[in-house]
Amino acid sequence: MKITYYGQSCFGIEMSGKHLVTDPFVTPNELAAHIDLLSIKADYILVSHGHQDHIHDLEALAKHTGATVVSSWEICTWAGTKGIEKVHPMNTGGKWKFDFGTVMCVTAQHSSSFPDGTYAGNPMGFVVWNDRKCFYFAGDTALTMDMKLIPMLCPPLSCALLPIGDNFTMDVNQAIIASDFIECKEIIGCHYDTFGFIKIDKEAAIKAFSAKDKNLRLVDIGSSIEF
Ligand code: NI
Ligand code: MN
Numbered sequence: 001m002k003i004t005y006y007g008q009s010c011f012g013i014e015m016s017g018k019h020l021v022t023d024p025f026v027t028p029n030e031l032a033a034h035i036d037l038l039s040i041k042a043d044y045i046l047v048s049h050g051h052q053d054h055i056h057d058l059e060a061l062a063k064h065t066g067a068t069v070v071s072s073w074e075i076c077t078w079a080g081t082k083g084i085e086k087v088h089p090m091n092t093g094g095k096w097k098f099d100f101g102t103v104m105c106v107t108a109q110h111s112s113s114f115p116d117g118t119y120a121g122n123p124m125g126f127v128v129w130n131d132r133k134c135f136y137f138a139g140d141t142a143l144t145m146d147m148k149l150i151p152m153l154c155p156p157l158s159c160a161l162l163p164i165g166d167n168f169t170m171d172v173n174q175a176i177i178a179s180d181f182i183e184c185k186e187i188i189g190c191h192y193d194t195f196g197f198i199k200i201d202k203e204a205a206i207k208a209f210s211a212k213d214k215n216l217r218l219v220d221i222g223s224s225i226e227f
Contacts, residue, residue: 001133001227005219007032018043018100023054047071048139049112050120074121101130108141127154136160143174147181157184158227163191165198172205185214
């Protein structure tokens with residue numbers, strides 16, 4: 001499983017020969033100015049909620065790639081009105097077996113509306129697995145006790161993609177507790193540094209995780225790691 005970071009909460013994940021992309025927000029992100037949105041391969045686009053910093057490039061990427069959008073009923077319906085043809089609506093608690101593996105939608109404690117203010121359904125995270133690997137993409141969320149359900153319901157996690165920027169989501173210390181709840185020591189941080197409210201001390205964050213015998217990876221935008 002290869003994971004590439006495109007900034008904010010946007011990752012590209014290669015799994016079972018398919019390309020998954022999370023929360024496409026690239027072109028407005030100054031930190032990702034060197035990334036060409038339309039060079040990103042996508043067979044499926046997983047969208048956690050309707051906020052601008054998660055869907056800004058959804059329409060462009062979905063139309064360019066022909067990818068299937070996997071998200072809430074409300075976001076999939078909205079995508080349909082934008083002319084995106086392939087959608088798979090889901091909701092929290094549900095799972096579905098796709099050709100690359102299984103996706104389960106899990107609770108995220110956040111809000112979800114479109115940039116024009118209309119309702120975008122419940123925010124969600126995703127746990128995704130095939131017969132060899134499993135990852136958790138948390139979306140935007142507070143720390144929740146519901147995270148304890150993930151190891152009860154899903155295969156052991158290879159890694160987890162957690163927001164650590166504070167202000168809108170968990171901070172580093174809450175993400176450390178989350179990693180206990182989900183029973184995963186390999187964490188990839190996201191939702192930090194993109195704008196002023198979520199700037200973090202990266203070195204301190206890595207040290208805080210390693211002090212608890214956990215590994216926080218802060219991947220350079222455009223770089224990849226293997227799990
Ligand atoms: Ni948000
Ligand atoms: Mn966000």
